[in-house]
Amino acid sequence: MKPPPFRYAAPTSVEEVLDLLAANADAEPRVLAGGQSLVPLMNFRLAQPGFLVDLRLVEALTTLRTERDVLVIGAMVRQSAVERSPEVALAAPLLVEALGYVAHPPIRNSGTVGGSLAHADPSAELPAVALALDAELLTAGPSGTRTIPAAEFFRGPFTTALEPGEILTEVRIPRREGVGGYAFVEFARTHGNFALVGVAAVIEMEKDIVTGASITLSGVASTPVRAAAAERALAGTSADAATIEVAVDAAADELSPAGDLHGSTATRTDIARSCLRGGIQLALSRAQDRR
Amino acid sequence: MDKYDITLIVNGRSSTVSVEPRKLLVDVLREDLGLKGTHIGCEHGVCGTCTVLLKGRSIRSCITFAVQADGAEIRTVEGLANGADLHPLQDEFWTKQGLQCGYCTPGMLMRACEIIEQNPDPSPEQVREGIASNLCRCTGYQFIIEAVCAAAGRMRGEEQRPDQATMPTEAKA
Numbered sequence: 001m002k003p004p005p006f007r008y009a010a011p012t013s014v015e016e017v018l019d020l021l022a023a024n025a026d027a028e029p030r031v032l033a034g035g036q037s038l039v040p041l042m043n044f045r046l047a048q049p050g051f052l053v054d055l056r057l058v059e060a061l062t063t064l065r066t067e068r069d070v071l072v073i074g075a076m077v078r079q080s081a082v083e084r085s086p087e088v089a090l091a092a093p094l095l096v097e098a099l100g101y102v103a104h105p106p107i108r109n110s111g112t113v114g115g116s117l118a119h120a121d122p123s124a125e126l127p128a129v130a131l132a133l134d135a136e137l138l139t140a141g142p143s144g145t146r147t148i149p150a151a152e153f154f155r156g157p158f159t160t161a162l163e164p165g166e167i168l169t170e171v172r173i174p175r176r177e178g179v180g181g182y183a184f185v186e187f188a189r190t191h192g193n194f195a196l197v198g199v200a201a202v203i204e205m206e207k208d209i210v211t212g213a214s215i216t217l218s219g220v221a222s223t224p225v226r227a228a229a230a231e232r233a234l235a236g237t238s239a240d241a242a243t244i245e246v247a248v249d250a251a252a253d254e255l256s257p258a259g260d261l262h263g264s265t266a267t268r269t270d271i272a273r274s275c276l277r278g279g280i281q282l283a284l285s286r287a288q289d290r291r
Numbered sequence: 292m293d294k295y296d297i298t299l300i301v302n303g304r305s306s307t308v309s310v311e312p313r314k315l316l317v318d319v320l321r322e323d324l325g326l327k328g329t330h331i332g333c334e335h336g337v338c339g340t341c342t343v344l345l346k347g348r349s350i351r352s353c354i355t356f357a358v359q360a361d362g363a364e365i366r367t368v369e370g371l372a373n374g375a376d377l378h379p380l381q382d383e384f385w386t387k388q389g390l391q392c393g394y395c396t397p398g399m400l401m402r403a404c405e406i407i408e409q410n411p412d413p414s415p416e417q418v419r420e421g422i423a424s425n426l427c428r429c430t431g432y433q434f435i436i437e438a439v440c441a442a443a444g445r446m447r448g449e450e451q452r453p454d455q456a457t458m459p460t461e462a463k464a
Binding site: 001002003004005006007008010032035036039040042043044052054056080103104105106107109110191192 | 292293295311312313315318334335336339342345348349350351353354355356358359361402405421423424
């Protein structure tokens with residue numbers, strides 16, 4: 001199908017974007033970033049915004065830079081640009097690895113990191129990565145700007161802490177140059193399709209002892225979730241095979257993914273176990289290689 | 292609904308068209324510019340037959356509004372051949388039977404253009420991975436992969452066919 005009619009504007013500043021969203025609040029306005037989720041939804045007429053504010057000309061949202069201790073990704077930076085960036089490869093290799101699983105290159109040429117986070121699909125890779133990396137999301141709205149930790153940003157399926165009239169402007173990721181090991185693994189029926197389960201893991205070690213672990217999952221709940229029990233089980237140990245199994249069991253015990261035709265609760269939990277094990281092992285081996 | 296005047300530079304030729312903002316890029320290419328080479332398949336970004344190059348990068352023109360491409364350079368399958376001289380990719384798709392029904396072909400060709408542009412010497416495995424974004428229900432992909440690898444070789448200046456001593460200018464760009 002084709003999208004229903006809507007009114008359109010392509011302003012050049014965040015202020016104009018906010019003014020347009022406020023002035024057209026009755027039309028259920030949406031912002032358009034890369035459009036790789038929104039336009040298909042509009043083609044299906046599952047989304048019918050009466051007003052679209054296109055962010056493509058807002059220069060301020062195209063920044064990709066490293067500051068002292070954070071990597072800053074503007075809301076309009078395309079996923080493929082993030083994937084190719086040497087700065088990102090150093091500061092957040094987990095993000096680069098996860099991007100390789102996001103749809104296909106032609107989608108990533110248009111799609112944005114910010115758009116994927118604001119869309120908040122529970123099966124998507126990037127929200128789980130933002131959570132694992134303790135990213136902060138900067139927003140701008142009628143009542144000013146806010147900085148929202150990833151842990152508070154994702155509220156439900158396709159639901160975030162963004163208020164009506166508020167937009168995501170920047171993603172700020174703590175830099176992890178030379179710190180520990182990372183891994184993103186997932187299970188998808190078809191390469192490039194949404195995964196049933198994904199796992200993002202960051203593990204830091206000192207003298208063969210795990211000093212910190214950050215492990216998150218996608219696809220097992222209405223938002224990405226932290227595998228806190230696995231993190232606790234690994235911390236302070238040498239993470240041998242038996243400890244990894246304890247960590248996987250502990251994390252899986254806390255999961256109760258909703259079943260659907262793509263996989264029952266039991267199947268998804270089993271896949272989550274496998275992804276957790278694989279993710280932890282890969283992150284550990286990279287942490288060990290680094291030393 | 293209001294229409295917007297947009298300018299698209301398609302295959303080197305600039306055109307200004309007046310479009311509703313809801314009009315998809317693929318529909319503007321086909322209906323307003325008469326370039327029917329780009330096909331419409333799934334209309335939700337999955338099949339890849341609508342793939343075109345926007346600013347040199349492959350995108351899905353069925354999930355891109357034409358207004359989003361205002362002012363941009365676009366390359367479609369019509370821009371590959373140089374007059375009667377087929378682009379090496381087109382020629383290899385033909386000789387190696389990289390198509391049967393032909394529906395996926397325009398998207399496959401444009402995606403292959405980007406793959407070779409980013410890596411002039413791709414392995415068959417890299418081509419296989421690269422074209423995973425595009426569905427073909429006829430060929431089983433094997434002949435497409437062979438065609439892309441052979442075209443890449445010719446574009447590197449290797450394995451030239453005697454009847455193709457001069458490559459189309461597009462291929463050198």
